[in-house]
Amino acid sequence: MLDALEVDDDDSVSIVEEVEKAFGITLSDAEATACNTVGDLFALVCTKVPTVSGSDQLPCLTASAFRAIRRAIRFRKPTSQIRPDTRLDSVIDGDDHRAWRDYLTSHTGLRLPVPSLQKSSILFAGFVIISGSAILVMGLSVPKLFLAGVIGLSAALAIQYRYGRRTWSEFDTIGDLAREASALSIAQAIRANGSVRKVEAWSALVALVAPFSQRNGDIGTRTRFFTERR
Known part of the structure; x- marks a missing residue:
């Protein structure tokens, strides 16, 4: 388990902004500063959004995002056979994925990650x-x-x-893209369903925080943002 993310001050601000945007909440400076670990941030988020420990009545957010993305791709490419493990580059064609992001966003209503700028x-x-x-x-x-x-x-x-050129180079499969989209779109799911499972809220938070980590490893509730809180 990763002991610390080793984010810098700018990244810590960006993390708060991403969490606020994804969950549709507002975190005060005092609240954000008091979070020493990812678990602290998760506990804070859970005070801001309605979460449940488990409910068969709530849809799986990743599965819902996958189905929405699959429908949109099939509308554009009817012959595509798409499963969660389908490689992204086998259906998302072209050297630049910005047009695909615009298309999928408009057809699914999901927030999708911005394709990364590639060296050229x-x-x-x-x-x-x-x-x-x-x-x-x-x-x-x-x-x-x-x-x-x-x-x-x-x-x-x-x-x-x-x-x-911008591509989704960090995602290997359609399922990977769906997981990221479900994390970025969790506020929409909360508005639609009235609440969210805690396990999915945690998964979304980890997905939002992970890109800012300076180290490789699994993120847990005890993972600190800094080696020593400054």
Whole structure:
């Protein structure tokens, strides 16, 4: 079991924002600061949302998300045979998944993760071209070379962000994507069903926190955010 996530201060703020957005709640600074472990944060979340220990009346959130995603994909690709273990890249085609995210969001009503920006040659090519152009215009003095480099890097990063390829590379299967979507959309499920199972609320919280961890390992209730609380 992971003893600490080792998140930095910026990430700790981002975690709170993600939890607030996903669960549809508001956490005060004092409440968030008092959370030393993931279990503390979970206990706090459970005071803000209606949770039950178990109920056969409530649908499984991951299964519901999977069925919604499957319906949307089949509408676009009727011949697709889709199971939870179906590889994502076998049905989600194309080098850029932003269009698929927009499509699935509009057809399922789920919040889906933003595809990750992939490294590409655009950044290097943009840096070389723009820096070279700046050098030709400004000359070859050391300060101007430095300025040209800054201009080239800034412009290349902007180009990469705007035109770079984005994919769901962190998800192997449709089931993985459905689990993440159910975590991000848990507030919608709570509004629709009136409550949520504690086990699913915990799974959603772990899914929201895990991307910020600087270490590999299973996250438990005793997993701290920092090695020592600062």
